[in-house]
Amino acid sequence: MIQMIRYYGYSICFAGLSLYLLKNGVHYLSNQGWFWCPTDDKTIDFYRETIGDTVSTRYLLIFTMVPFLLTIIFTRFLASYWLNILLMVITKLLFPEPRPHFIQTCNPDPLKLTCSSAKSSYQLYKDGICRLNQSNDGSYFTQRDVLDSLRSFPSGHAQNGAFTMFIALHFVNRNNGLTSIQKIIFSLFWICNGLLMAISRITDNRHHWWDVLAGSIMGGLYSYFAIKYFLYQTNSKASKGVR
Secondary structure (H helix, E strand, O other): OOHHHHHHHHHHHHHHHHHHHHHHHHOOOOOOEEEEEEOOHHHHHHOOOOHHHHOOHHHHHHHHHHHHOOOOHHHHHHHHHHHHHHHHHHHHHHHEEEEOOOOHHOOEEEEHHOOOOOEEEEEEOOOOOOOOHOOOOOOOHHHHHHHHEEOOOHHHHHHEEEEHHHHHHHHHHHOOOOHHHHHHHHHHHHHHHHHHHHHHHOOOOOOOOHHHHHHHHHHHHHHHHHHHHHHHHOHHHHHHHOO
């Protein structure tokens, strides 16, 4: 019971810090983001659907956390899950990169750019550089949307999808209560779920392919360490038993 409370405490701390950094972390950075100038860079001039993403945040949370409610490792999984998100948020803050739809979201004012139109150069993002109410397709974007459009690396959806997929595959295949057919069905579900979360970020123009690849690799690595050192860690005294 004490151990369960401790892991819930970890989860609350990791979740609270992650959500706080998501909302306020960027304001503590001297480099809030950057993009290449001139603004005809085709890699950040894609259209973004404003009606929503293929895989919403709600779907992400439901299909990466809820299934583990029925498992005996839920409290440890929850703590490792939010630690994975915290590491992802920190990476996004430390390595800002414009999303494929940055130009559409920001619509930079040419008069406020410091770079030369004759030569590609590094342009730091500054407040007031974007014409928020003059987006090319008539959509209205906020300052928060612009800051989010500078957080492409790595893909959080891909990272969380890969993290959960590998842990689920490990849990399914070590479960002796499942038949071979059941293991195959559950494994295929989690593989398809992970692929959907990753590929949809590219088709929705929310991430570059390298962001998705990096997120998937990071999610896989974090899941390995979570499985090896966190999820199935047993009490040292209890593991010795009585001889």
